Amino acid sequence: MNDLGNRLPEQAVYYNINNNLGRELEVIYQILAKLLLVSACLSAAVLTHAAETKPAPGEERAFAAMKAGIDIPAPAPARPVGEGEGPFDLLVIKDVVLIDGAGAPPRGPVTITIEGNRIASIKNEPPEEIADGNTHVIDGKGMYAMPGLVDAHAHAGNPMQGLAGPVVPPEYVFKLWMGHGITTVRDVGAVMGLDWTVSHKERSAANEITAPRIFVHSMFPGGEVVDEKGAREWTATVIRRGADGVKLRGATEAASRAVIDETKRLDKTTSNHHDQVGVYKVNVLTSARWGLDSMEHWYGLPEALFEDKTIQDYPPDYNYADEQWRFGQAGRLWKQAAAPGSDKWQAVLNELVTLDFTLVPTFTIYEANRDVVRARDREWHADYTLPALGKFFMPNPELHGSYHFDWTTTDEVEWGRNFHLWMQFINDYKNAGGRVATGSDAGFIFKVYGFALIRELELLQEAGFHPLEVVQAATLNGAELIGVDAEIGSVVPGKKADIILIDENPVQNFKVLYGTGHMRLNRDSGELERVGGVRFTIKDGIVWDARALLADVREMVREAKTSKTD
Ligand SMILES: [Zn+2]
Numbered sequence: 001m002n003d004l005g006n007r008l009p010e011q012a013v014y015y016n017i018n019n020n021l022g023r024e025l026e027v028i029y030q031i032l033a034k035l036l037l038v039s040a041c042l043s044a045a046v047l048t049h050a051a052e053t054k055p056a057p058g059e060e061r062a063f064a065a066m067k068a069g070i071d072i073p074a075p076a077p078a079r080p081v082g083e084g085e086g087p088f089d090l091l092v093i094k095d096v097v098l099i100d101g102a103g104a105p106p107r108g109p110v111t112i113t114i115e116g117n118r119i120a121s122i123k124n125e126p127p128e129e130i131a132d133g134n135t136h137v138i139d140g141k142g143m144y145a146m147p148g149l150v151d152a153h154a155h156a157g158n159p160m161q162g163l164a165g166p167v168v169p170p171e172y173v174f175k176l177w178m179g180h181g182i183t184t185v186r187d188v189g190a191v192m193g194l195d196w197t198v199s200h201k202e203r204s205a206a207n208e209i210t211a212p213r214i215f216v217h218s219m220f221p222g223g224e225v226v227d228e229k230g231a232r233e234w235t236a237t238v239i240r241r242g243a244d245g246v247k248l249r250g251a252t253e254a255a256s257r258a259v260i261d262e263t264k265r266l267d268k269t270t271s272n273h274h275d276q277v278g279v280y281k282v283n284v285l286t287s288a289r290w291g292l293d294s295m296e297h298w299y300g301l302p303e304a305l306f307e308d309k310t311i312q313d314y315p316p317d318y319n320y321a322d323e324q325w326r327f328g329q330a331g332r333l334w335k336q337a338a339a340p341g342s343d344k345w346q347a348v349l350n351e352l353v354t355l356d357f358t359l360v361p362t363f364t365i366y367e368a369n370r371d372v373v374r375a376r377d378r379e380w381h382a383d384y385t386l387p388a389l390g391k392f393f394m395p396n397p398e399l400h401g402s403y404h405f406d407w408t409t410t411d412e413v414e415w416g417r418n419f420h421l422w423m424q425f426i427n428d429y430k431n432a433g434g435r436v437a438t439g440s441d442a443g444f445i446f447k448v449y450g451f452a453l454i455r456e457l458e459l460l461q462e463a464g465f466h467p468l469e470v471v472q473a474a475t476l477n478g479a480e481l482i483g484v485d486a487e488i489g490s491v492v493p494g495k496k497a498d499i500i501l502i503d504e505n506p507v508q509n510f511k512v513l514y515g516t517g518h519m520r521l522n523r524d525s526g527e528l529e530r531v532g533g534v535r536f537t538i539k540d541g542i543v544w545d546a547r548a549l550l551a552d553v554r555e556m557v558r559e560a561k562t563s564k565t566d
Pocket residue numbers: 153154155188441
């Protein structure tokens with residue numbers, strides 16, 4: 001029976017503010033109203049006026065946040081001299097073992113030469129005599145080179161974090177990404193505002209800031225724009241304003257079809273979080289047939305596999321607006337779908353492959369559901385999690401993703417089984433020739449930027465991927481999804497130089513990619529050592545010292561903790 005009423009605090013009336021945009025705006029306005037009542041520092045006239053002012057397309061969420069008194073952080077600071085070196089006329093990485101990202105096994109030693117921002121050659125021999133001038137040589141002896149990672153489901157912060165404290169500053173997020181070798185992100189939603197996100201995209205492309213390449217999907221306001229005409233106009237506007245695509249969530253059927261069609265017409269891409277409130281009508285297969293490029297998370301996939309029902313088996317007293325209910329029942333979803341290997345399972349899988357559809361499972365963001373203590377107490381929180389972000393992660397019905405109010409052994413066991421079936425589909429999809437890309441959704445549910453994507457690599461391996469298939473998913477597949485695989489995504493001559501260098505073999509153990517490294521006993525000295533962590537992150541021919549970037553992040557966290565007055 002539902003004892004939720006007893007579990008939740010009496011005043012918890014605003015839980016779950018991220019169901020869909022319309023609802024979210026509504027709830028943020030409610031929070032604003034609450035703030036007004038409490039503080040009485042704004043007049044009712046201001047609220048009315050604020051609620052009537054219309055944000056520009058792509059600015060809906062940032063606008064709502066600002067109206068609720070949440071500050072969108074200042075833009076990332078310009079890159080100081082010495083933070084990143086290059087590009088060079090000639091950059092030579094010698095004596096290194098190469099994992100090219102395309103699927104080839106590690107090979108080496110090789111010499112990689114880079115001219116400006118492009119890979120010029122990869123040779124199985126030592127470098128020729130190097131001319132003087134603007135030349136830089138990295139001795140790669142004992143090192144591994146692989147393509148920069150792609151986080152295909154990223155958020156450069158989220159205004160909702162502002163309900164717990166200051167929203168994470170972009171410098172913090174960008175340095176965690178670059179410190180983990182992430183050289184490309186797809187920001188699915190641009191929830192900090194389209195202008196804000198596109199401006200960072202452009203400054204990163206010009207290497208004016210320390211940041212990965214940023215590709216921007218603007219979040220479609222499905223609760224407000226419901227018809228075809230409005231959806232086409234909104235889509236054309238955000239693309240004109242710099243978006244690389246559109247993310248759908250909870251939109252009407254007419255609007256969804258129009259967004260997908262209009263985006264395709266303008267040669268851009270679409271992603272979709274198939275909200276459970278509409279998935280009985282539009283599941284993953286439905287929108288893939290309309291031309292959707294990628295699905296996010298798992299929503300809408302088990303529903304496409306239903307055989308003996310058309311709607312998830314919700315308990316009668318279920319309430320979607322309560323996130324513990326929502327995620328608890330979601331953990332009992334995959335077992336309601338067609339069995340692995342069944343005709344239905346194969347038919348859905350094959351059709352999605354034929355449609356050239358991409359799955360971005362983001363296993364990592366749901367990991368707390370099968371082991372909440374592990375996610376909450378990760379060793380890196382102490383040095384790398386800003387106090388306000390840590391507060392945002394803790395159970396609170398008012399905050400999206402912070403729903404482990406009373407998470408039980410049974411919930412975790414159910415989610416463990418759920419993961420098993422979900423992972424099996426993702427692995428089968430890969431084996432059938434389908435594209436799977438890595439994404440983290442960090443910034444929610446105890447997941448810290450950078451670290452969360454490395455964990456996703458481990459989880460894909462758990463799903464059945466060979467480590468080289470994992471690397472492919474995390475590099476080339478992400479580049480293909482974004483449509484930039486001609487330029488990045490693998491280490492081959494002709495492509496741009498986005499390369500990670502590391503002292504350990506990541507294919508042998510992905511844990512060496514964590515910023516905190518990997519703990520290993522030195523059998524000679526008898527000492528426990530920390531090994532690994534990315535050494536250099538090369539983006540666009542510029543070489544960053546990854547450890548220095550992470551040291552900057554630790555300093556930001558230390559400062560935020562010591563300056564805390566409350
Ligand atoms: Zn997300």
